[in-house]
Amino acid sequence: xxxxxxxxxxxxxxxxxxxxxxxxxxxxxxxxxxxxxxxxxxxxxxxxxxxxxxxxxxxxxxxxxxxxxxxxxxxxxxxxxxxxxxxxxxxxxxxxxxxxxxxxxxxxxxxxxxxxxxxxxxxxxxxxxxxxxxxxxxxx
Amino acid sequence: xxxxxxxxxxxxxxxxxxxxxxxxxxxxxxxxxxxxxxxxxxxxxxxxxxxxxxxxxxxxxxxxxxxxxxxxxxxxxxxxxxxxxxxxxxxxxxxxxxxxxxxxxxxxxxxxxxxxxxxxxxxxxxxxxxxxxxxxxxxxxxxxxxxxxxxxxxxxxxxxxxxxxxxxxxxxxxxxxxxxxxxxxxxxxxxxxxxxxxxxxxxxxxxxxxxxxxxxxxxxxxxxxxxxxxxxxxxxxxxxxxxxxxxxxxxxxxxxxxxxxxxxxxxxxxxxxxxxxxxxxxxxxxxxxxxxxxxxxxxxxxxxxxxxxxxxxxxxxxxxxxxxxxxxxxxxxxxxxxxxxxxxxx
Numbered sequence: 357x358x359x360x361x362x363x364x365x366x367x368x369x370x371x372x373x374x375x376x377x378x379x380x381x382x383x384x385x386x387x388x389x390x391x392x393x394x395x396x397x398x399x400x401x402x403x404x405x406x407x408x409x410x411x412x413x414x415x416x417x418x419x420x421x422x423x424x425x426x427x428x429x430x431x432x433x434x435x436x437x438x439x440x441x442x443x444x445x446x447x448x449x450x451x452x453x454x455x456x457x458x459x460x461x462x463x464x465x466x467x468x469x470x471x472x473x474x475x476x477x478x479x480x481x482x483x484x485x486x487x488x489x490x491x492x493x494x495x496x
Numbered sequence: 497x498x499x500x501x502x503x504x505x506x507x508x509x510x511x512x513x514x515x516x517x518x519x520x521x522x523x524x525x526x527x528x529x530x531x532x533x534x535x536x537x538x539x540x541x542x543x544x545x546x547x548x549x550x551x552x553x554x555x556x557x558x559x560x561x562x563x564x565x566x567x568x569x570x571x572x573x574x575x576x577x578x579x580x581x582x583x584x585x586x587x588x589x590x591x592x593x594x595x596x597x598x599x600x601x602x603x604x605x606x607x608x609x610x611x612x613x614x615x616x617x618x619x620x621x622x623x624x625x626x627x628x629x630x631x632x633x634x635x636x637x638x639x640x641x642x643x644x645x646x647x648x649x650x651x652x653x654x655x656x657x658x659x660x661x662x663x664x665x666x667x668x669x670x671x672x673x674x675x676x677x678x679x680x681x682x683x684x685x686x687x688x689x690x691x692x693x694x695x696x697x698x699x700x701x702x703x704x705x706x707x708x709x710x711x712x713x714x715x716x717x718x719x720x721x722x723x724x725x726x727x728x729x730x731x732x733x734x735x736x737x738x739x740x741x742x743x744x745x746x747x748x749x750x751x752x753x754x755x756x757x758x759x760x761x762x763x764x765x766x767x768x769x770x771x772x773x774x775x776x777x778x779x780x781x782x783x784x785x786x787x788x789x790x791x792x793x794x795x796x797x798x799x800x801x802x803x804x805x806x807x808x809x810x811x812x813x814x815x816x817x818x819x820x821x822x823x824x825x826x827x828x829x830x831x832x833x834x835x836x837x838x839x840x841x842x
Contacts, residue, residue, distance in 0.1 A: 363608070372584045383557050398636060467815065
């Protein structure tokens with residue numbers, strides 16, 4: 357492992373942090389600072405905020421994060437195989453193909469369960485409970 | 497010691513180059529969008545208004561940076577730094593020209609050639625999510641929070657698609673080093689068609705679409721949907737703290753264009769001729785010409801397409817891009833397999 361290749365990464369990291377911090381510091385020194393209670397209130401289009409800002413947000417966002425972890429780990433595995441693809445031949449392609457079919461099946465399951473539906477009206481549960489489709493009456 | 501000096505000089509040059517490019521980029525974008533909308537755009541500062549961005553930056557430096565009383569101060573101050581740092585770090589692995597030889601020593605026109613370049617790029621672009629999530633959360637105000645949660649979900653969704661789009665590229669070129677990927681695209685088909693990775697067309701399309709979402713650009717700029725969430729995650733930021741987010745956004749725009757060129761359009765590859773100096777300069781010119789062509793695409797799309805709705809955005813990412821890239825990986829895998837190892841039963 358060649359750690360010397362990571363030296364510029366460390367240097368650039370320091371350079372970036374120092375630049376950003378210094379710019380903020382300089383701006384803080386030379387810019388005017390006249391705080392007032394109205395100015396320091398959270399932004400709310402001109403009225404006094406009525407609600408606490410940190411509220412609960414929809415669980416779907418957590419769900420997306422979890423799905424992302426699954427797919428990102430898959431990508432790491434695929435990268436590792438793709439670099440050395442020639443060494444594994446058809447056996448490798450078959451194994452990776454099986455692995456990918458399992459993931460496609462996962463995606464299909466999640467999709468079918470409605471985890472990917474962000475439009476409330478198109479969710480299966482909404483259609484079942486809130487707005488069931490009208491039953492067609494059969495002709496007598 | 498000499499290695500250290502070379503590394504330090506390259507890093508500083510890369511840093512300066514990025515900021516120069518960004519100053520130009522903001523001006524180019526404002527001018528081109530203005531022309532698309534039948535306006536002139538900035539024309540006063542410097543010739544043709546080219547110094548407008550510098551003037552805006554100086555102005556922001558002298559403007560008051562308020563710290564609203566509901567914020568978590570340390571995270572609030574750290575977020576702009578965390579936005580800028582990953583943006584400048586990505587550029588380190590981008591090769592901007594062919595290696596040049598001076599006095600028997602070969603210098604690569606790339607700050608560092610990491611053998612895990614592609615993973616490094618994906619890792620750094622994930623880090624940008626932290627800045628946005630923390631900026632929104634630490635602001636202690638509802639619009640930044642909504643904007644940041646939205647933006648985080650959007651960025652990680654499209655990042656999955658972006659990573660999947662790169663798998664066929666790596667299969668094709670057999671390396672994750674960016675210099676190696678560009679090197680592998682140097683060959684030609686039939687003696688004249690350049691063997692760029694753009695032949696992996698579905699990958700290219702998915703990558704470009706995901707790139708728009710990753711950089712929070714139109715038509716995926718829901719982070720800053722003014723009608724719904726004011727300024728999004730940077731609503732409570734002012735003065736130079738806001739300028740740092742703005743800089744990071746444009747550095748990312750340039751980085752992503754450069755990466756598209758490296759992965760799919762042959763990087764600095766192009767016909768080289770003439771004396772040695774011309775042979776050094778031409779690849780750099782090719783690289784920047786291709787990169788600015790992609791930048792123009794970004795601006796063109798911004799001037800053309802309306803913003804998507806959030807459920808359309810997430811639906812498009814998960815139900816279209818990811819299945820398409822998965823199917824394309826399987827197809828590419830079988831095609832590359834047949835080409836390299838023959839038919840499985842033969």
